[in-house]
Structures are given as C-alpha cells and as structure tokens.
Amino acid sequence: MASEEDGLNATEKLELLLANELLWSMGERMPMKEPGTPGAPRQYPEWVWLVFSGCVSIERSARKVAAAFRTCWPTVVAVARQRYPDRPDLWAPASPPRRHHWQYAKLRLKQAETLQALITDFETGSARQAVEMGIADPNGGGSLTHPHPLRCLTGDGKVITPLYLAKPNTAIINKETGEILGYKKADPTAELHIEGGGNPAYGNKVVMISGRTPDWHGRMILGLGSCPKLGGEAKVAVEITERILPMLPGAQALIYDGAPRGKHVRRLLQAGILLISPPTADQAETPDTPRVEKSGFIETRNINGSQVALYGKGGRICLADFDAEGDEVFVPLQRLQIKQARNPDGTYRWHGRYRLPDSHGGADLWVRADTTEADLARKPKPVNRSENFRLIPPGDPDYDELYAIRPDSEANNRQLEDTLWINRAHSIGDEAQLLDLLGYALLFNSIAIGLHRLRAGEPPGLAEVA
Secondary structure: OOOOOOOOOHHHHHHHHHOHHHHHHHHHHHHOOOOOOOOOOOOOOOHHHHHHHHHHHHHHHHHHHHHHHHHHHHHHHHHHHHOOOHHHHOOOOOOOOHHHHHHHHHHHOHHHHHHHHHHHHHHHHHHHHHHHOOOOOOOOOOOOOOOOOEEEEEEEEEOOOOOOOOOOOOOOEEOOOEEEEOOOOOOOEEEEEOOOOHHEEEEEEEEEEEEEEOOOOEEEEEEEEEHHHHHOHHHHHHHHHHHHEEEEOOOOEOOOOOOHHHHHHHHHHHHHHHHOOOOOOEEOOOOOOEEEEOOEEEEEEEEOEEEEEEEEEEEEEEEEEEOOOOEEEEEEEEEEEEEEEEOOOOOOEEEEEOOHHHHHHOOOEEEEEEHHHHHHHHOOOHHHHHHHHOOOOOOOHHHHHHHHHHHHHHHHHHHHHHOOOOOOOOOOOHHHHHHHHHHHHHHHHHHHHHHHHHHOOOOOOOOOOO
C-alpha cells in the first residue's frame, strides 16, 4: 500500500476502483440491451463505462484514458473474468474502448431515468461503506446535544467552468460586413452562479454531501446532484440530504455554509438532522462596515408570572431585556440539551433546553426549534423561528469545534478541480457533467474504502457482489 508521503499512482487508483464491489453491483443493475431490440449489439458490458468514467478522473481526459487502456486493459479484462467466471456475457473484449465508444455510451447513461438510478445505487452502496468506515455509525459516539465529528456530514456547492466559455447564442460576426457567420460553441445549461463571498461564477453548479474519518483519504462522498438554477444550491443540498439520511441513521448534523435559509433549516430538522451553519446577517461584513446580526421574534413565555419575549439573534435564543439606560438588549441563554421527537407523519420536532439567568429564577426552559404551522399562521406577521434560531449557533462551544470541519468540503471541491483538464468541464450539459461527477465520486470512494480495509489488514474489496 502506498504511503501518505508517496501518494497513489494511477495504477494503484485503478486497482482500488476495480476492487470496489459497488462498481460491479452498479454495473450489474444497469439496463442491458434486450435481444431483438433495434440497434447493433453492445460491444462492451455496462460496467466498463463505470470504469471508464472513474478513470477520466485519474487521467483528466477521455482521450488519455483511451491511451492508458492500451497498457492496463488486460488487467481490467482479467479482473472481470475472475469476478464472473460463469458469466461470459459480462466479460470485456480483448480490445479496449476508445473515446468515441465512451461518448456514445454517455448519450444513453445521461438520460434522466438511467442517471438517477445510477446515483441511487451509488448513494445506497456508499452509505453502507461509510458506516463500515465509522462515518455516521449509529453506534458511534456523541449525542444530539454534543454531536461527534464522525457523525457529522459536510456539504458545499461547486461551479464547474464549462468546456466553452461563450454564452449560448453568441454570434460570430464578420467585422467588415456585419454578417453573422455562425454561433460560438457554448454549454446550453451553463448559468451565472454566486459563490461564497458574493463572487460571480459562470458554469454548471454541482452539490456534494460527504463525511470523513481523520485518516488519509478518509472522505466519502455520500450524495450528489446538480444545481441548474441561480440560488438553488440550498434546495438541492436539502433534497440530497433527505434522500441519503434514511441510509445514514447515525448522522447527527449537517455542516454547511450560509446558503441555507429558514425554510431549508426547517426541512432538515423535520427530516431528522441538525444544521450547523451561520445564519443570514442583517448586514454582511464589508471592508468598511462590521457584520450586523439579524434578530427575530420567536415567542412569548410566562416566566414567574411575567410575560417575557424570546428572540433569535445571530442564531442564539435570547431574552429581550433592558439595560440600565433603558435600551433593549438581548441576553443569550445557556444551552443545556437538545432533543428530538418523531411525529405521527414520520417527521421530527426539535426542542432545546436552556438555563434562564438568575434574574428570572435560574430555571430551565424548553424552546421549540423548528418552525411550526402555528408560527406560519401567526398574525399580523408569521414567525420564522428556523431562520433566526439555531440549536447550535455561532458562539456555542460545539459550533466552534464542528464548524471547523466545513473547510473539508472546500478541499473536496479542490480535488475535483484537479481532475479537470485546464480546469474545464469534461462534458457539455448538466446531465453529462453529473455523470462525470458520479465517476469521480465512485473513484474517490473506492480509494477511501479500499485503503480503510487495507489498514485493517483486509482485502480492499469484498469477495461477493453486495
């Protein structure tokens, strides 16, 4: 096994990809061409395209994969025959696929139904392998009150620069005559997106949710999706999390940047997972002005016979009080406990237990954290407690420890960039790029689970297909 100092070479990465039982199980479930249907017989079994897609992230281009296969293809053929000794229909031919074979296969694989089935198989298998590595293990450490890093997921969006930088319908004009000679090549699904810090970026945005161990190559990509619309990143991240969470019963929290708003926080809480992210500011920090935290009314409670207003400010639950000058101030409450309960419809409700200051008796107070239907029906103005109140807000000791994990998502984005040729997308269109991302994630996870098993003194892949 390669050392952390030496890194992994292309051959070692391919060996770990081929050892991953998930690749073969996904390939087996891919739709085969039925005898008698129109079209020529397929030359290669479907699993070949998963290998090819993963190798694109090793070699950084399909042309280079085709060139590399001239040398390593006998190894791929031998592994397949060893895995399927009684299934010659799943053996690969002696000649390796070329770039045009891959381009033709992508036309079929990027179709919505086929692509979503592949992603579902990938996420299901990756969740199982992640728990094997100790990620989101329901028997792991921590609690909802103090989540454990191994039971936290991280997520982020990444804008991939398109293969062609021109905008759609950009004309090529003869400068002398003004005649339109044609149109520049462009990606029809590329959009202008806003990245962290408010920086614009043109391209196709993807979203990945992952978890990790402290080990070298310990990160596992657990869910992925594309974000075709400006401002839709948080919605896609929530959809991915809702999709994978039933397969990760040990997950306690999702760590994200400031993209999610109150409606996204509410959906995540109802799905059964905490969100650890900075709330939206009333005024963002600039070089000339400090950040101003937003505050919002949560509810009124009867404490020792007095009506006391609770507010969320900067994500923290506070008592509204007055200082010696008579100005209104917000007094943050000390968090003691977090608990969840399941509703009859399968969703969850969340409460936090807080210690009141001595001036209000020093007793404990339970506060609902997720926005309720009664909140939305409040007159004259609805209450959006999920927007202004976070169970683990900035300033909380657990927030400081766990939010420090979030840059790992940025590292994941950077590693994705390193698999691109001159930092451009491998394909045109968000469906094809999502298929490319799936190949990257499959390779990435194959390395993680393979090295984990090798460290434990086990073979890098399971003997039987799951």
